[in-house]
Amino acid sequence: MAVIVDAVIRHQSTKNQPDPIHLSAHYLEPSIPGPCEVQIRVQRTGRRYSNITADLYQKGKMNVTTHMVVGTLPDINNLKIDRATPTILPPHPLAARIPFYTHSALSKYSPKPTKLTFRSALELSADPVVSEAQKKKSLGGLIGGFDASTWTELTEEPDKTVRLGLPAVAFLTDLGRNTPGILPKEDRPGESWHPTMSFQVEFKLKLSTLPDYIAPQTFGIWSTGRFIVEGRHELHSEVWTAPSAIGKPGAIAADDPDWRNKMFCVARSSQMALSIPIEVNKRKAKGREGVKL
Known part of the structure; x- marks a missing residue:
């Protein structure tokens, strides 16, 4: 994409x-x-x-x-805020806040899935607060669902001050954790891949106008899903700015109680995907069999 x-x-x-x-x-x-x-x-x-x-x-x-x-796309420094073209951003009480609770500077690198062929080009850090809350969700609760929040850092750009553009954000929108992968271990399918069938993305802001305190190559990816039927599932994701690189101090201090109000959602996506045993993908890679969906 x-x-x-x-x-x-x-x-x-x-x-x-x-x-x-x-x-x-x-x-x-x-x-x-x-x-x-x-x-x-x-x-x-x-x-x-x-x-x-x-x-x-x-x-x-x-x-x-x-x-x-x-x-x-809107310039974050020159937004129209009136009743004709309303804009809702923090500190408005109804504005959405970044669905992360651990500042990226306090985060630690998480293991990367071995099946990611491009894993050398990024670093990941799962928000432990969101991960723990997901574990505690009671089965058959009021609304159910599966949530994941992961700081994601693209590492191939040699100049770490360069702000990544919309093509990189489009790539990131497809990195949300697929719903079957968030299931408890006892319900999780065997090793599988999740080919996307349909995909929608909405870009929110012009990245070049983001404040200087925003980390240039680190983003927060929040993903959620609610339904899995015969492996077919939906995934909704949001891509947010980050206050710093993973595990490194940034312009916004980790103890700043207002850091979440200073982040911006730059894109959101929705997709329908399947769950297919990894053996099918391996056979295709070896050229012995095509994938029939």
Whole structure:
């Protein structure tokens, strides 16, 4: 998805609607690392928003088809706040706060899933408060559900002061913990992978306008799911800014009681995915059998 978002940003760079606002994607075929082509078509041009399609091809096959709304993302320093175009942000009592309770500076690196082929490019840290609360959820409680909060740091950019862009955020929206993986061990399926069937992302803010105190390459990913039926499940995720790199001091002190009010949600996503035994994926990787969904 990061490749598609990057292609759309390049396509829109000379236009007066430079930013992706919302995308809805359907995955038709598995993609593999390697050359690809993104074909972009303008479907409708509007005053504030326009609609385009962006489809990713590999080896002549359409792997992902995407419908995207483009426009201009808000500048966090110049938001319109009135009744005609309302904005609700902290300290407003009804504004959403970051669903993390442990400052990233106080966090420790967590083990990375061995099946992540790109695990060398990131570091993870699960919020222990959220993890413990998930363990204590009573089965058959009032609303049920499965929650996870993980500080996520991308590590391949050599200049640690460079602020990551929307393509990286699009990548992060797909890193939420899939619902089957949050199940208690006794209910968790065997080793499996979770191919995405459909995926929606909404971008919230222009990243280049974020305050200097925001960590440039660390984000908080909160994910939640409620239903699993024959392995098919939904996953809702939010990508939030972070006050510091994992385990390192930042501009916002770890003992600042107001640090949660100073974070911003930069994107949210929703997807439908499956749960398939890992052996199927391994056979495909060896070229002996394709995946039939």
